Amino acid sequence: MDLITEKIKKTSLSTKQDRFGKFISALALLLITLVVILIFGFVITRGLATFTTNKISVSKFLFGTNWNPSVVDPKTGQPGIGALPLITGSLAVTVLAALIATPFAIGTAVFMTEVAKKRGARIMQPVIELLVGIPSVVYGVIGLAVVVPAVRSVFGGTGLGVLSGTIVLFVMILPTITSMTVDSLKGVPQHYRESALAIGATRWQMIYKVILRAATPGILTAVVFGMARAFGEALAVQMVIGNAAKMPVSLTSPAATLTSVLTMGIGNTVMGTLQNNVLWSLAMILLLMSLVFNLLIRWIGRKGELK
């Protein structure tokens, strides 16, 4: 009797293994969470130093238009820490690139999933995967060698500027948006297609009235993902945008983005100085923006589920 009770109460091997597995996964999860929290904590404490230690006002930082942290502006007696030109530059190239890329991406995705499935799978899929894998510096070099001269000869000026940045980013995010749009189109159940055709839709009506409509949340998610990538891209943009931290007045005027200023400046400033701190503030904005993109994607996803 006692022997049986003891045996029943003893934890079985599979339960032990189960617990061990759970422990390992929990540990991994904890580690990742810790890393994320540390990154956020580090960037935010550093980023806030501009406002706490250096007593710069938040509104001046966000809405000031003079960016030149190493030089004291004789008018205000303060260094130029207005980040608005950089924020504008980042947003401008991101939004423009997404605007141009989206129709192309949807067109390509529809071709691959609805029009020419076989050729789409055989030719387009590898091409897109290849495009995703190209290092951004290569895009930057090509942008510098091809896009910038082209813009220069068409619009005049140096060729370095918002337009060139937009074009390079457009090519960079196109495969991202396309492949995610392809996934969301493939996710539209086959029976939607059949029943649309079964009540007399043409193929085109089926595509744009049923499939694209059913896939809208997925397509929006794809666009936001593309924008997130464009917003965070540093190297390729930095090579073609001209890096003039001024408010961009036209498509061809040189500008700068948060990322380009950050990558160029962070190695040339001393830790703890104002010049260094404001760069951390820029990084903080980037981080918050990627958080916003993330939330946006989740929100769209949840909206899409409810329908």
Added chain:
Amino acid sequence: MTKQSETILETRNVKLWYGDKEALHGIDLDFNSKGITALIGPSGSGKTTYLRALNRMHDLEENVTVTGSFNLLGKDIYAPTMDTVDLRKRVGMVFQQPNPFPFSIYDNVAFGLRLAGVKDKKVLDQAVEESLRAASVWDEVKDDLNKSALGLSGGQQQRVSIARVLATKPDVLLLDEPTSALDPVSSHNIEETLLSLRDKYAMIIVTHSLSQASRISDKTAFFLSGNLVEYGDTRKIFLEPEKKETADYISGRFG
């Protein structure tokens, strides 16, 4: 009750290949312009394959070859001049899974008409109500027309799918096991709906339920391994079948 109506669809020597595998071996079947015809037979007997050939749903698949004559009111369904869009408006189809689009109930039912270019709100309103009434689901959804059709129960979704097809005023209604994914009560509702429509449409229903076939159909066709074994009045097929295979299947000895 609907014996006197004329033939609307005549098929002769229908053969169908998936690649080089022959799945239908020459089917001859006629359908009246009113009433319900049930296609019964074990899985893989070719009844759904045959049904899908009637509005050219096989066009969507690759490697499918169809031969034979399909005469729909004097026109050949597979004639090169046949407009498949027009064909499918006249030969509507309801599928096994209830499959409303992820739109509102109203948009679902109005979908076919909008495709045809109908924009007049009054016409649409009326057609939506008529179709939903005909599909016996109006009373349950009339207050929720602008809510998503995906929020309905399976049975309601299937009746909305039927209403969506009825809205385009088809001559023939193809139903591919319309109740097999539903619970008994919903199945009963669908059957009642179909019975209420038997005087207006030619309906061809593929079903695995013999009791369903015997309850609702006027005529029954028994398929076996790609052949039509027997076709006749449902009463006759079920009570005094001529062929031994039919008798065996009806009495549950195989299949």
